[in-house]
Amino acid sequence: MAQLEKMLSFARENYIPVMLDETRNLLQRLAEENKPKRILEIGTAIGYSGIIMLTSSPEAHLNTIEIDEKNAETARANFIEAGVYDRVNIFVGDAREIVTQLTGRYDFIFLDGPKGQYDSFLPYLTDVLEVGGLLVCDNVLYKGLVEHVPEHRHKHITIARNLNKFLNDLNRDKRFSTRLYRIGDGVTVSRRTGE
Numbered sequence: 001m002a003q004l005e006k007m008l009s010f011a012r013e014n015y016i017p018v019m020l021d022e023t024r025n026l027l028q029r030l031a032e033e034n035k036p037k038r039i040l041e042i043g044t045a046i047g048y049s050g051i052i053m054l055t056s057s058p059e060a061h062l063n064t065i066e067i068d069e070k071n072a073e074t075a076r077a078n079f080i081e082a083g084v085y086d087r088v089n090i091f092v093g094d095a096r097e098i099v100t101q102l103t104g105r106y107d108f109i110f111l112d113g114p115k116g117q118y119d120s121f122l123p124y125l126t127d128v129l130e131v132g133g134l135l136v137c138d139n140v141l142y143k144g145l146v147e148h149v150p151e152h153r154h155k156h157i158t159i160a161r162n163l164n165k166f167l168n169d170l171n172r173d174k175r176f177s178t179r180l181y182r183i184g185d186g187v188t189v190s191r192r193t194g195e
């Protein structure tokens, strides 16, 4: 889609992080195969991943959370251009607050927001994910730092430690069956298998 190429150029020029190609292919395949109906996304950015998920699952509705108002406005324009805006709600605000107030149920969650918060989000996201649903988390290896957490004085040490704890918690959680994909910046795909 020409629009997606245009969005990638815009993201590069404006230093806005969007998912890498391998991650995009995985997300697209997961959405096509699982045909979710209710998707929750943390970290809209300019709507690139949202458009991928919605065009890959034509019956899906997306609730997506973004803290940056400018990003959210750009995403809104992109959703309109892609013809999917009637299936989107953008929540502009801090996911740290919004996830604590989530209601409703989702069958697909894409976590791609603040990397240092994944672990604190996990209980809230688990609560709203249906049994059988998927939790997909991007950047879980965080530049290779998560499996080799620097000892001290590294600018990303807190994020690396938090993500390391997140991965351990997710792997130990018996309600999930988790697979780690060593693609892009590391992606986990967890199916909720139990209450």
Ligand SMILES: C[S@@+](CC[C@H](N)C(=O)[O-])C[C@H]1O[C@@H](n2cnc3c(N)ncnc32)[C@H](O)[C@@H]1O
Binding pocket: 017, 018, 019, 042, 043, 044, 045, 046, 047, 048, 049, 050, 065, 066, 067, 068, 071, 093, 094, 095, 096, 112, 113, 114
């Ligand atoms: C990696 S980008 C998302 C990329 C997008 N999912 C994609 O692949 O097209 C992360 C986004 O999370 C947003 N973000 C960071 N902290 C946040 C927070 N506390 N609450 C909500 N959004 C946040 C950032 O502004 C940024 O747009």
